[in-house]
Amino acid sequence: MWFFTPEEKEIQKVCRDFAQNELAPFAEKHDHDETFNLKAFKHMGDLGLLGITADPEYGGSGMGAIAATIVMEEFGKACAGSTLSYLAHTILCVNNLNNNGSHEQKLKYLPKLISGEHVGCMGMSEPGFGSDAVGMQTKAVKNGDFYEITGNKMWITNAQYADVVYLYTRTGPGKKDLTTFIVEKGTPGFSVSKEIHKMGMRSSPTGELSFDKAKVPMANRVGSEGDSVHHMMKNLEIERITIAGISLGIAQACLDQCVKYAGERKQFGKNLANFQLIQKMIAEMYSETEAMRRMLYTVCYEYDHGDKSNSLASAVKLQLPKMATKIALDAIQLHGGYGYSREFPVERMMRDNKLNEIGAGTNEVMIMIIAKNLLKDALRE
């Protein structure tokens, strides 16, 4: 985009090279085996990407939504599963901790998370509370210098690999009586109870976390009791923007694959590029991808310049994943039988992208939020 700074352009170049060399070649294997590319994750730490939005004081790069989204796009083109794990670590865990933790907590946890020595995750959803997240039931009960935490957290990206969990719990009966904790791996009473097998994003581990009177020291409470909703609100926009970045990467990669394939594949004595039906698909994919790109980065730009809009971030989260699923389905169709096989990456991209219509707030929740924002006066009548 024309407004990228030299630093942002440099990030783009570094990430593009890294993604092509260290993510793309292994994406199919990790997808098939349902394994995590830990080696690449560690290397992201060496490149300074794991704390892209965190304060330099704690080892972060201190950059904004544009830079974080560039990483998502570039990684998303190569391996969306690895990118989702990167997002869960960098945006859901590190960025939250950076924004809400105390100086001592940040000094203790951020450097290792940002170097890649530790993997982070966030615990919000529960089996009975997905879209309705603030209804959560995992309880934290104060007992001397500790809290005892009991309950289950579902759909936790990076669960099996996480050294640090940024965890939301309930500390009272009121809707907003939610409190945040930092929970370390090895805490007595805390375990990863189940691995979850998924349609896509298979190179990103997902699991269920179980807490059975897990003892978490008072020092690991983030802010005060009842602060969680405030914490969540601060992070919502960047979560939605960055996950949309993965969908942009997927859409662009599908388009690139289709352009290449249309030039190579011959049927009826000429290559596919000559058929108007194929031209239409490619021209539409291009128009949609560019609309996605310009919408997304414009919203990032405004975000970085202090203009944070909940409706726009939700609109980005609604539009980009939805359009990318359509593009990826068309990309399979354009490749025909080969597109359905694992020899070409487009079927994986489609399976991966479907998650983006569900994770970090489903399309339907985005619709609800946007409608509520736009219609709040009318609804008050």
Add this chain to the structure above:
Amino acid sequence: MNEFQKELVFNLKKFCETSIEPHMEHDDASGTFRKEIFQGLGEYGVTGITIPEEFGGAGLSYMDYCYALEEIAKTSVPYAVTVSVSSMVQSILLEFGNKSQKEKYLPELTSGKEIGAFALSESHSGSDAANMKTTAKKVDGGYILNGTKMWITSGGVAKTYIVMARTGGDGAKGVSSFIVTDGMKGFSFGKAEKKMGWKTSPTREIVFENCFVPEENRLLDEGQGFKVAMGGLDRGRVAIAAIGVGCAQRALDEAIKYSLTRQQFKQSIFDFQGLQFMLADMATETEASRFLVHSAAHSLDSNQPNSKLCSMAKLKATDTSMKVTTDAVQVLGGVGYTSEYPVERFMRDAKVLQIVEGTNQIQRVVIARHLKKEYEHHA
């Protein structure tokens, strides 16, 4: 549905629920095909449903066939596909085979004891099938086949293959068709395709290396192979369309069931109008597709096959299947994305319905060709 169809569907439903459904999640993950399931379907007469009783078939209509395929697809798209491909092979043998070919090959296929497969596509000729490279060279008493066929549904588990190969010059007119059976010298199986869906239905390359096929195994005369290959098209398309309807119906059923039980914000998610609109659209599109499929089947049953209608049924039912299964995953949200619930499997299985038996782009080309012809005819 008439009384007979109701009974057929009732029995199939019971069989699918008890003998197929319990295996599907595991077999999808591991890519396991169970021949005993196919043979079990044979006991209900659905593995040779439209073939006359004199060859062991059930002698039923294409409408009956569509109901059966829809019912099987509600549990397993891949097993419905195995049935449909084997049935297409039988309909080709019935239409183009001579008496001894029919007597020799049909009974074991109609009974479900063995499986039939159809080998047309090659790595460089998919939609452009007439451009195939596999050759059949005339020798004393038969032909020597050389080449590789790709995307062969039931490759490796089927016994009887209808194979198209080139006996003459370029283009469709140089193609002949042959019956090749598993075990013939020089006939082997190549790599198994790794696919996004249809994982319980094996798809493989089949390879011919100086494979001798006796002259009596040729269908029709030399040069008529493309006619044989295209002869099964209308029927194949209607079958895939019926499978698409079953696939969509199951996804819709799962979405309704889940949305009525899942509570968020202290009410069932079914009570949100956003969900109701999705479900109403899914149901309407599915029902519309079913009517189109039945119209196409009726044209086959009344011996006035309407190719335009068959292409329209295939196009509409499989596009609908894709859309409805995708929306069903969306309705189920996070759990819909996992293998604990079947909808993501049906979504993966739906995609290739838009590709096989002529991609949906090819269907549009066919439909447009009919539109032009009809216009010129009336003008």
